[in-house]
Amino acid sequence: MNSSTLAPERTAPPDPRSPAADPQVQNPVEKLLRMDRMPHIWCPGCGIGTTVNCFARALEASKLNLDKVAVVSGIGCTGRVAGYAALDSFHTTHGRAIPFATGLKLANPELSVVVYSGDGDLFAIGGNHFIHAARRNMDLKVICVNNLTYAMTGGQTAPTTPGQVISATSPYGVFEPSFNLVQLAEAAGAAYVARWTTYHVKQLSRSMEDVLKKKGFCFIEVISPCPTLYQRRNKMGDGLDTMKFYKEVSKVRNGAPTGECALTKSGEIVVGKFVDRERPDYFELLKAQMTASLGDRYAEPEVSCCSEC
Amino acid sequence: MHADPKGVLTGVHFLDGDHACCEGTLAAGARFAAGYPITPSTEVVERFAWRIPTVGGIFIQMEDELAASIAIAGAVWGGAKAFTVTSGPGFSLMMEHIGYAAITETPCVFVNVQRGGPSTGLPTLPAQADMMQAKWGSHGDYGIIALCPNSPQECFDLTVTAFNLAEEFRVPVMMMLDECVGHMTEKVVIPEAGKIEIRPRNFTRKPPAEFRPFSTDETLVPEMVKAGDGYRFHVTGLTHDERGYPSMTVDTQDRLVNRLVDKLEPFTNGRAIFEAENLDDAEVVVLSYGITSRVAQRAIQLAREQGVKAGKFRIISAWPFPERHIRDLAGRVKAFVVPELNLGQMVREVERSAGGKAKVISVPHAGGTVHQPEVILKAIVEAAR
Secondary structure, eight states: OOGGGGSGGGTSOOOTTSGGGOTTOOOTTGGGBOGGGOSOSOOTTOSHHHHHHHHHHHHHHHTOOGGGEEEEEOSSTGGGHHHHBSSEEEEOSTTOHHHHHHHHHHHOTTSEEEEEEEHHIIIIITHHHHHHHHHHTOSEEEEEEEOSSBTTTTSBOOTTOOTTOOBTTBTTOOOSOOOOHHHHHHHHTOSEEEEEETTOHHHHHHHHHHHHHSOSOEEEEEEOOOIIIIITTTTOOOHHHHHHHHHHHEEEOTTOOGGGOOOOSSSOEEEEEEEEOOOOOHHHHHHHHHHHHHGGGOOOOOOBSOTTO | OBOOGGGOOOEEEEEEHHHHHHHHHHHHTOOEEEEOOOTTTTHHHHHHHHHHHHHSOEEEEOSSHHHHHHHHHHHHHTTBOEEEEEOHHHHHHHHHHHHHHHHHTOOEEEEEEEEEOSTTOEEEEEOOTTHHHHHHOSSSOOOOEEEOOOSHHHHHHHHHHHHHHHHHHTSEEEEEEEHHHHHOEEEEEEOOGGGSBOOOOOBOOSOGGGOOTTOOOTTOOOOBOOTTSSOOOEEESSOBOTTSOBOOOHHHHHHHHHHHHHTTHHHHTTOOOEEEESOSSOSEEEEEOTHHHHHHHHHHHHHHHTTOOEEEEEESEEESOOHHHHHHHHTTOSEEEEEOSSSSSHHHHHHHHHTTSSEEEEEOOOSSSOOOHHHHHHHHHHHHO
16 A cells, blocks of 8 residues: 555545446455445444455455355454354354354364454453464464454453553553563464554455465454544544554564564554464364374264254 | 264263263264363263264363353354353353353253352252253343253263254253262163164255245244355344344344244243152152252152152253143142252242142252251151141
8 A cells, every 4th residue: 555545535435437436336345245234333434344355355365265264253343343244254252252263163174264353352351262272273363453442332441452541441541561462472372473554454465365374373463443432532533643643653574573562552563474383283283192092093073963964 | 863873882881970971962963062170070071082082073171161161152053063061160151151052042052060059169069059040040031941860871861852952942951960960870771873863953955045044934943054054144142133133123132032932932831851750649749850859759758658648740851940730730739849959949930830829848958968858758748737
């Protein structure tokens, strides 16, 4: 993306003579969305839709059989992604998208299982599940839209909210240290770790395509604005201002040590692909151990019930 | 259809209730279990972990009970028959996902080997104090089925039944063991696979374009799908319409929640599972379940020896409560005596069902051991006066 894409004419209503106004021209990502559920619930300036757009493009580019891709979400604004994806999709309970996805993947290993959820869902209430799935190297692709707050419930402090930020439950400023998600993911064992912002749409799409093709526990953090509850409360402007902010403060440092990538309220945002390593995944470890212990007696899992019906 | 012989350990065995329950899951076709260690229930999944690699399936020890209880939902939507096992504190943690299984109509089985509570309570000792929790523990209105075995043989038999009922009604089914039944070792006869009836999952035959995941016929139970088959369906714990899409309207809520309860009507009326003895001439009926029924048996025998006309009504399916049977009996007996290892839970249901037509006498016990038969006998004799 270059700066011209941020020029005001692109946000103005489409020119009636332009292809966008032609009913015969379809948005290329529409077939990956449940158009019968539009309009979506997200606020103007929210970054979640941008990430979904990138995800749809990554799905297209991956050439995967989309009947074999499932999306699992938890609860919250990003938790609604599953409901808009025209795939097998599961909107689970708060924090439990990863263990649900674990069951789904183990029962039906031919599925590519994408967990798509927010920072509060994945790292506060669901934090334990995240580290254990990473430890097991469960073959899941976890996309975390990190808007640094609990948006659905009104902008409360999250474990990701940087110090000094004002939130609904920290009216005098956050003083608790926050998680550095990419460092946490690497330490817990993730095979792939990247971070982008919603300004970096091309890079984000490419990372999403990477993880759709990679085996093992993969993690992408997407820093995303919540103009309604985070930016406004902290006098950081609207969605467009946030794009400009991301452009200014982001620095691409592929391979950067994740320990150096902590976020602050207005400081540098280190983005890039930080980790891309090979580790045997859960199924490979399971099979190796059982074959070593049981030899011919080991029966490969056939978990799905009554295949004839 | 019949059980897959691969999972069936046909023969005569000497097993405890927990192990017999595990054999029941395998015979029923469960090929996925997720668990978290907790006394006195862990033996069920310990045996599953030992057995499943040669049968062909997955056991995963999750990081907590919340994870275990939602992993089974994921496995079911991936096409598996799945269950989890727990006790007291773990059962409390699983409540949210019992509600999730109820609203998403995910057929699955929760095994609860009850121990003394509240909180950590008596980890190694029996109680029957989770009976109301099994019915009402998750928030909101919904229907479930709960079964109460009183022997290792029933732990096997009823576990198969539990899976079959879960598939038929698309509800979470609770196996409500207690520590005594779980750890009691007795003869267990496991039939040949061809003699074990298994209810297959009711997968839809409709093509994706015609399929609406939560629309139903007169059974009120929708047809199933699984991920990966091209249906591109959506499942949510939010109130949803027939397409499975969230719909926050009073009308959708009314239709969905009523259906979640009403779909169990055929079970409630006509399918209750119970054991009755000596009811023809009974003046006093001892109503019990689980391990307490075996103590009650002795008390009834002692009462009969004293010339008191005592009868037995053993609840096997505790939920939905066999209300009609109790109502019918209430019209012709003097009293119900209800011993339980809690301070009076199912006795309230008996009172409600009896509607004042018979005395209802609670014989409570806080748990940790079973009743002395004499305590129940005394209640029977007093009730007969």
